[in-house]
Amino acid sequence: MTDTTAPAAAPTARLLFVDDEPSILNALKRMFRGRGYEIFIANSGKEGLALLEQQSIDLVMSDMRMPEMDGAQFLEQVFTRWPDVKRILLTGYSEVTATIAAINRGKIWCYVSKPWNDEELMVTVEQALAHSHLLHENARLTELTRQQNEELKVLNAGLEQKVAERTAELRKANADLHQSFLATVQMFSNLIELREGRLAGHSRRVADLARQVAERLGLDAEEQRNVLLAGLLHDIGKVGLPDKLIEHAVTALPPLDQKEVMGHAAKGQQLLMGVPQLTQAARIVRHHHECLDGSGYPDGIAGLMIPLGARILAVANDYDALQSGSLLLRQCSPKEAREFIIKQRGKRYDPTVVDAFMALVGESELKREVEIPVAPADLKTGMVLTRELLHPAGYPLLPKGRVVDAAVMAELMRLQESTATPITVYIRRSSGPAVLRDKADEPPPRLWKEVALPVGRLLEGMMLSRNLHHHDGYLLLARGNHLDAAIIRQLRDIETASKKPITVHIRVDDR
Numbered sequence: 119m120t121d122t123t124a125p126a127a128a129p130t131a132r133l134l135f136v137d138d139e140p141s142i143l144n145a146l147k148r149m150f151r152g153r154g155y156e157i158f159i160a161n162s163g164k165e166g167l168a169l170l171e172q173q174s175i176d177l178v179m180s181d182m183r184m185p186e187m188d189g190a191q192f193l194e195q196v197f198t199r200w201p202d203v204k205r206i207l208l209t210g211y212s213e214v215t216a217t218i219a220a221i222n223r224g225k226i227w228c229y230v231s232k233p234w235n236d237e238e239l240m241v242t243v244e245q246a247l248a249h250s251h252l253l254h255e256n257a258r259l260t261e262l263t264r265q266q267n268e269e270l271k272v273l274n275a276g277l278e279q280k281v282a283e284r285t286a287e288l289r290k291a292n293a294d295l296h297q298s299f300l301a302t303v304q305m306f307s308n309l310i311e312l313r314e315g316r317l318a319g320h321s322r323r324v325a326d327l328a329r330q331v332a333e334r335l336g337l338d339a340e341e342q343r344n345v346l347l348a349g350l351l352h353d354i355g356k357v358g359l360p361d362k363l364i365e366h367a368v369t370a371l372p373p374l375d376q377k378e379v380m381g382h383a384a385k386g387q388q389l390l391m392g393v394p395q396l397t398q399a400a401r402i403v404r405h406h407h408e409c410l411d412g413s414g415y416p417d418g419i420a421g422l423m424i425p426l427g428a429r430i431l432a433v434a435n436d437y438d439a440l441q442s443g444s445l446l447l448r449q450c451s452p453k454e455a456r457e458f459i460i461k462q463r464g465k466r467y468d469p470t471v472v473d474a475f476m477a478l479v480g481e482s483e484l485k486r487e488v489e490i491p492v493a494p495a496d497l498k499t500g501m502v503l504t505r506e507l508l509h510p511a512g513y514p515l516l517p518k519g520r521v522v523d524a525a526v527m528a529e530l531m532r533l534q535e536s537t538a539t540p541i542t543v544y545i546r547r548s549s550g551p552a553v554l555r556d557k558a559d560e561p562p563p564r565l566w567k568e569v570a571l572p573v574g575r576l577l578e579g580m581m582l583s584r585n586l587h588h589h590d591g592y593l594l595l596a597r598g599n600h601l602d603a604a605i606i607r608q609l610r611d612i613e614t615a616s617k618k619p620i621t622v623h624i625r626v627d628d629r
């Protein structure tokens with residue numbers, strides 16, 4: 119039995135009235151009609167339970183005195199089976215014991231004495247339903263919050279993974295880009311070597327040597343890279359020169375031709391300036407033929423005005439050029455080349471650079487004694503030949519000192535196959551693919567303190583605790599350098615010319 123009185127659009131509370139007296143049920147129905155409720159009625163507790171099994175009910179109002187099953191028993195069963203349904207007992211004054219039982223066992227919301235006051239009963243029902251609604255709403259919101267938290271957790275996990283994936287992608291892209299850049303520089307270096315003809319391998323040897331000197335002088339990873347790149351590309355300005363000018367030592371050429379060859383330093387800078395990553399390397403390239411005493415080219419600058427990278431590159435470049443015969447009119451032995459450089463220490467070359475270079479080359483010469491025979495299939499990029507390699511027919515194929523690259527490896531494999539003669543290449547044992555290695559910039563352990571001093575307070579013998587840069591960005595002096603009168607005087611001159619104060623970090627021994 120149902121009586122729907124709720125407006126169609128409004129959410130409807132469903133009420134069940136249970137009484138064995140039809141007049142009471144009718145009175146209740148009349149009272150709640152038209153107030154937005156859906157009303158169900160039952161004539162006994164049994165009928166009420168049957169209806170509850172079929173319908174979703176929000177509130178039950180039951181009479182106390184009924185045959186078979188009284189209101190207390192009925193409401194107790196309702197509480198046991200449908201605890202969320204609000205329960206109200208209609209009772210007379212004399213039924214105190216049964217009412218107490220309904221309160222205790224049926225956990226009723228409240229009891230209403232008969233005869234009831236319509237207004238009060240209406241308010242009681244509304245309050246019971248409001249309480250029920252609050253409980254439902256609370257449970258709904260708790261569940262919603264729990265679900266949203268779960269979703270948030272999943273979203274967060276996804277987001278973290280996305281960020282991690284994106285970071286990894288960016289890192290890889292960055293590394294790829296860096297590698298492509300180095301590969302491009304390497305390719306240009308190969309082109310220069312092709313153009314150099316008999317000087318093949320010169321750029322790589324110079325680059326490798328110069329970078330090692332830079333490392334020994336304590337330059338940081340970025341400065342070392344600039345020196346390395348400048349070493350690989352230092353003669354790029356020669357690419358457009360005619361063969362006759364490249365094949366002879368500069369000193370053997372007539373003055374006009376000499377001038378043309380000497381233009382390669384400035385031209386090299388111009389060629390590289392367009393690449394932002396090569397700005398500092400380009401400056402080093404420009405000055406790699408400057409001499410410490412100001413007798414070099416293209417600008418004839420002296421001392422600290424020459425970027426440190428260029429002072430390093432000058433020594434490495436000349437050491438190789440002396441041995442290949444492109445600097446003097448004859449080929450020097452390594453020993454003669456070293457003697458030349460020592461003789462020019464403090465004149466043509468920076469003494470600090472010469473000292474670092476000599477220590478390095480001294481060690482390398484010792485290592486060079488050790489060589490190993492390697493078959494073409496076992497060659498690796500970056501290996502250096504310790505002996506000239508002859509073609510099976512007897513003519514020279516690769517010069518001593520040649521750095522192995524992919525082209526060399528492929529060519530030797532092809533040659534071995536076509537001539538059916540095993541080829542043995544002698545390789546410097548210590549050599550590996552060092553030319554393009556990138557080193558992490560690790561700060562040196564500090565066992566000492568430092569003070570920052572203006573140029574006016576510098577004294578001879580003081581040692582630099584940090585690299586000193588010119589205002590223009592290029593490196594003037596490497597940390598570990600000792601100051602002498604000439605250096606202090608030059609710093610003063612640079613300060614005066616640039617009208618900007620220079621601060622020098624000086625090492626103070628902690629012990």
Ligand SMILES: [Fe+2]
Pocket residue numbers: 352353382406407
């Ligand atoms: Fe050069």
